[in-house]
Amino acid sequence: MKGKVALISILLAGISFSADKLIIKKPPESLSKYYPPKSKKFEFVSNMHKMSLAFYAVNLNINAENWEKAKEWARNLEKTYKETAKMVPEWKKYFKPELAENFRKAVESQNVDEIIKTSKELGRNCQKCHQDNMAIVKIMYRFPSFEKIKIEDPIEFTELETGKYMRKLSNSMKALRIFLLQGDTENARQAGEEFIERARQLKTMCTKCHTEEEKEVIKASMKKSSEALDVIAEAISAENIDKNKIFNSLNTIGMSCSKCHNVHEIPALIQEAFEE
Ligand code: HEC
Ligand code: HEC
Ligand code: HEC
Known part of the structure; x- marks a missing residue:
């Protein structure tokens, strides 16, 4: 049992893509609502950090065999994921709420094979959007503009x-x-x-x-x-x-x-x- 559980961390850490082309698309208009000057709260990226924390918390608690906490964090992750999916309508196709749901269900069933499988699927889903959009969002919204200077x-x-x-x-x-x-x-x-x-x-x-x-x-x-x-x-x-x-x-x-x-x-x- 322990051996299999430890596998989860390896899988979660090991998901990565490599690309032979990088397409830079302008980020959708509605994303600007969650960045200055419109908002100083960085709501979108703050949800990202919440999801990432919850994802790792599930992993950490399973390895410590604290299933109750693991389930709590998995529910938490699903909730934030679904909330985030509504924030940027133009990115609807990137979000697959059923993946967060499947992951939560797998954790609730304490079925380690299922957990590994569903966490990989969810992790890939996060990565796909990051690969397409992270770089440009950081440049457009995080780097101050020289235009105004x-x-x-x-x-x-x-x-x-x-x-x-x-x-x-x-x-x-x-x-x-x-x-x-x-x-x-x-x-x-x-x-x-x-x-x-x-x-x-x-x-x-x-x-x-x-x-x-x-x-x-x-x-x-x-x-x-x-x-x-x-x-x-x-x-x-x-x-x-x-x-x-x-x-x-x-x-x-x-x-x-x-x-x-x-x-x-x-x-x-x-x-x-x-x-x-
Ligand atoms: C703040 C650091 C900074 C320093 C120091 C600096 N630059 Fe620039 N430079 C920029 C930025 C930012 C741009 C892009 C500005 C834009 O296109 O709006 C730029 C653009 C340029 C361009 C292209 C302009 C155009 O739009 O056609 C030239 C030519 C240039 N810099 C020459 C120089 C020279 C020569 C020096 C040194 C004597 C220099 N820069 C020092 C920041 C800097
Ligand atoms: C629809 C696209 C999309 C999806 C899906 C997505 N992200 Fe993100 N994520 C982004 C973008 C864009 C950024 C960059 C935001 C910024 O830097 O302001 C980001 C940033 C992050 C960051 C912060 C990285 C940093 O350098 O600060 C973390 C952590 C993160 N995402 C985790 C996740 C996790 C975990 C999932 C899946 C459960 C996920 N994301 C799903 C688009 C997405
Ligand atoms: C429009 C805003 C802007 C202006 C104007 C600007 N910078 Fe920067 N600079 C940044 C940002 C953003 C970074 C990335 C690191 C950070 O966030 O502090 C950076 C990073 C740097 C770094 C490397 C990071 C470090 O802290 O070692 C140096 C060196 C630097 N700037 C020098 C200059 C010099 C010299 C000028 C004036 C000629 C200048 N910058 C003007 C925004 C600016």
Whole structure:
């Protein structure tokens, strides 16, 4: 008996899928009711945690041979599952209430073979929806939006949204390179000054999402590029411009742009793709 019961944990943990394609679908409209700005209670994901807790509680109690508790948690799981199924009508087809019911019945009958079978079926049902929808829901509802963030352009004194600001920043960086390559010192100085101001201004956007306590992490991540900006500032005001010094510093800055993009740009691009 014990041996068979221990099997349940292995099976519950071992269910997984692999995919040869990932289709990203926009999450259904009604899901937005359970996330900010409409709700701060995260009702949908909170039910998810309830179900996951109940699922494991059944497993834990069966292994401890506490059948009464196991049955209680199984009823609990069925109830939450059925409630959750009503929350997002567009996802009706993903929910199979009979699977939660069968699992509860199997636990009530204390039939271990049946429990293993039905828990696998229910577990697969959870996984199927996760595979199709979890990644995009996390990106759309959990990652803050850069759309609403405005940065003041220190050259033109206008408030710009992130994407537009980035294009201006990147253009002045390119202009600096181009004028240096052409040996056009005067224009290189001008483009260099604009680029430095725009790049230094970037740090004003960080605190729109990151808190004061995270300041050290932010500072550390900007340290190399801010040193490189100082080097460029010095080089462009020198009598004879040392191009290589500037190109090297631009490469350092470029790496720090990429670091930020790796974390922040990808979710922003996906969010944007789904915005009307
Ligand atoms: C907050 C961290 C952050 C830093 C630092 C940063 N970027 Fe960006 N960048 C973003 C985000 C977010 C987007 C996507 C914005 C959007 O499309 O709405 C983006 C987009 C871009 C784009 C594409 C703009 C478009 O929509 O066509 C360019 C080009 C760019 N960044 C250049 C740079 C350069 C050059 C630097 C460094 C000097 C830099 N970025 C530093 C966050 C950052
Ligand atoms: C109709 C789709 C769907 C079904 C069915 C479903 N889930 Fe989820 N689940 C989601 C989505 C979407 C998320 C991501 C929510 C978020 O991060 O805000 C999620 C998140 C979770 C999380 C949290 C993961 C994390 O990283 O925070 C757990 C745990 C979870 N689900 C357990 C379950 C269990 C157990 C079942 C089955 C009994 C189940 N889910 C069935 C869609 C579903
Ligand atoms: C629109 C909101 C937003 C803005 C603006 C923003 N970040 Fe982030 N950043 C996030 C989120 C969300 C994460 C993921 C981790 C988290 O939730 O704290 C993150 C993670 C990071 C991380 C890695 C996680 C860590 O704590 O080590 C770094 C480094 C970082 N951001 C730097 C920056 C810098 C530098 C800026 C300004 C140039 C910036 N961020 C602007 C939202 C933002």
